[in-house]
Amino acid sequence: MTAAMPIDTGASAPAALRPHxxxxxxxxxxxxxxxxxxxxxxxxxxxxxxxxxxxxxxxxxxxxxxxxxxxxxxxxxxxxxxxxxxxxxxxxxxxxxxxxxxxxxxxxxxxxxxxxxxxxxxxxxxxxxxxxxxxxxxxxxxxxxxxxxxxxxxxxxxxxxxxxxxxxxxxxxxxxxxxxxxxxxxxxxxxxxxxxxxxxxxxxxxxxxxxxxxxxxxxxxxxxxxxxxxxxLPLPASAEDEVDIVTRRVEQLGRSLELPAAPEGTDEIRRVVTVFRELRSGVTADGRTKVKSPSGTLSTAEAISVVTNGLALAAHFGDGVLRAPDIAAGIQGAVVRDPAADRVVWQEYLETVVRERDGWKDFYRACREVWSS
CATH class of the missing domain: 3.40.50.300 (P-loop containing nucleotide triphosphate hydrolases)
Structure with a gap:
């Protein structure tokens, strides 16, 4: 015999996932x-x-x-x-x-x-x-x-x-x-x-x-x-503005999803924003290297989604600290929307930009691991 489901009287209604x-x-x-x-x-x-x-x-x-x-x-x-x-x-x-x-x-x-x-x-x-x-x-x-x-x-x-x-x-x-x-x-x-x-x-x-x-x-x-x-409404004028937007929204979403705060995640947020801005504009931040742009928009909202997903990975399957492997799969998923064209764009960006960038070796390795899996 199946037990009857309790009737919700509203006395202890659960909090809304996304309050107005x-x-x-x-x-x-x-x-x-x-x-x-x-x-x-x-x-x-x-x-x-x-x-x-x-x-x-x-x-x-x-x-x-x-x-x-x-x-x-x-x-x-x-x-x-x-x-x-x-x-x-x-x-x-x-x-x-x-x-x-x-x-x-x-x-x-x-x-x-x-x-x-x-x-x-x-x-x-x-x-x-x-x-x-x-x-x-x-x-x-x-x-x-x-x-x-x-x-x-x-x-x-x-x-x-x-x-x-x-x-x-x-x-x-x-x-x-x-x-x-x-x-x-x-x-x-x-x-x-x-x-x-x-x-x-x-x-x-x-x-x-x-x-x-x-x-x-x-x-x-x-x-x-x-x-x-x-x-x-324009895209954020500067990388700092976009990092600020992503950080604020990730903190808000993290609280609503009961994810632990990621005080050490700013570097990874900055990486996501940098990748998105460079691929959107078709040129690296220093203006020295032209890159191909993928078919997707790579918007600020998508950056927020990538970081939030990475934070969830770090919280549930890591030590709670946001690191490169936590965001690598999300970034690839955001960039490679058209498998035929975008895979080439992403691979070329990894090899010509990310691989040669100081301090990004861990990010490059994480992205290559996702790429080859």
Missing amino acids: AEEAFAHELKALAAADDRSRPARWNLSPWAVAMYLLGGVLPDGTVITPKYVGPRRIVEVAVTTLATDRALLLLGVPGTAKTWVSEHLAAAISGDSTLLVQGTAGTPEEAIRYGWNYAELLTHGPSRDALVPSPVMRAMAEGRIARVEELTRIPADVQDTLITILSEKTLPIAELGAETQAVRGFNLIATANDRDRGVNELSSALRRRFNTVV
Whole structure:
């Protein structure tokens, strides 16, 4: 006889693997709100100045440290925040791994206190995901009514004066994308079946993200693009910035995964960042040697994934110290996406750059061991 599974009453609910931004950084948002004496747009939890500080980091008068959520040009954040305080929607554009989703989530968390009004764009995203759907049991029983209507995240944001988010906008079919035109231009969403509409209240706006590698997949119409103010998120300007970003995110992910801290892992993080930056740019850091670039993007997000996986290997199958063998397999997996072309690129990079670099012998041996296995 099989034992019955215990019913979870919620009294000791397990912690979420990835809390929403407004939950993970609730103490910072609360401290900022208490210290924020500047004017706030309607239904904003913080002033534009405080929203920018939340993303860029700083220290409040009471000593509370606001950790940076985005490492990059201040002006980019200021333009993004200012856009959301107007009637223009915001489009965050950039190559994969430039923190578009991360910035979008934190902007919504700081402004509305809710980053969950989200439409995830895919090739199969239907129009109902942006407009509204129906509770078909209610619809069949009582016919079309407000009670039978199931609002989309965008519709809810309009009615509540919050920020809605649309991820990977260019992956959504063009005819579904254009559903946003009336919403963004007229600030209303018609409900044809009821002869009614939902009008946006003050505080509503929309953040969309798009990957510029997807141009031509479902490129935005000129009519829709005019409704957005586009902000391009660049790759980290310097190796030090990228090392800082990777280190911070790995620490955050490590805590959520209950991995031990890796205080001695900075050297390996720097190696991962160096390899990714050199292969991305097609030239070594000293500018002396040209190298071939692989087919993948080798983004900062992928570097974070490689280091996090290496930290897990060190914790569970090593002595807890992040070393070259822990990151070698992850790097090769990130670089060699196309086995036919990328294997040649990686092998040539190992032999002409890594092999000859001072202090990298252990890394070279670890990569060659993975290569030959």
